[in-house]
């Protein structure tokens with residue numbers, strides 16, 4: 081079984097619509113794909129409809145990637161972490177109220193950054209940036225605008241240049257304390273997996289001691305096989321998962337044309353996937369007519 085549990089669509093900062101993601105999952109030979117947009121479940125319905133309509137075997141896991149903060153590893157301040165949330169009740173008030181606040185916070189911060197860039201003459205049209213019927217705003221949207229304006233050669237170059245968190249245009253956003261998000265999703269019947277916990281290129285890492293504490297608050301697993309983790313990161317995390325009794329996953333973190341990684345490039349073991357589905361009570365997986373019981377656990 082080929083299982084990829086982390087993919088973005090146009091509901092946040094991916095470039096494939098939810099319907100296209102489903103078609104691409106079939107093309108990539110996946111048996112299971114998860115839709116995990118940043119701070120929104122807006123893509124769930126279209127993805128579910130597309131899976132039900134496809135004649136090919138595919139199972140959809142409905143999820144979200146929640147923008148959170150955690151304790152920094154060098155005991156100084158907080159750092160950004162991402163929490164993958166699977167099969168939770170999307171109507172649960174503790175989830176909807178906080179993710180709605182986060183979406184507002186994302187729009188505010190992206191506008192501040194865009195205005196700073198416009199004022200500095202980088203050729204960003206702030207109103208055009210927000211006029212697109214796109215999903216939850218993220219820095220990849222601004223990265224594409226910078227490339228279009230000739231202020232960066234590529235999305236990756238934009239992240240290393242004007243979008244970097246240490247740069248003059250950067251504006252932080254106020255994210256959710258990760259323990260709070262873990263508890264909210266647990267209460268909403270979902271299963272949480274800490275996304276790319278050792279992705280050092282994105283900034284400072286969280287305090288790894290906090291992972292044991294989160295496990296006690298209901299954290300379900302760690303995303304271990306991810307392109308931002310090298311061999312040592314993966315070995316370290318496998319040891320940590322064993323020690324703390326956490327599940328382990330592997331996924332592509334597909335963003336369409338906004339990243340080079342391909343759908344299905346990293347995958348989750350079937351037994352870990354089955355355990356996630358077995359624990360979740362907030363939402364069901366969606367199977368296409370051609371998907372066996374196997375694909376749905």
Ligand code: AMP
Pocket residue numbers: 093118217218219220235236239240335338339
């Ligand atoms: P934001 O959530 O708005 O702060 O933007 C961060 C998002 O940008 C991450 O979740 C990734 O999807 C994406 N990202 C981060 N670094 C890069 C990069 N070097 N190239 C492309 N996308 C990136």
Ligand code: ZN
Pocket residue numbers: 088093094118218335
């Ligand atoms: Zn993203």
Ligand code: FE
Pocket residue numbers: 145162275276
């Ligand atoms: Fe992430």
Ligand code: FE
Pocket residue numbers: 086088145333
């Ligand atoms: Fe992601």
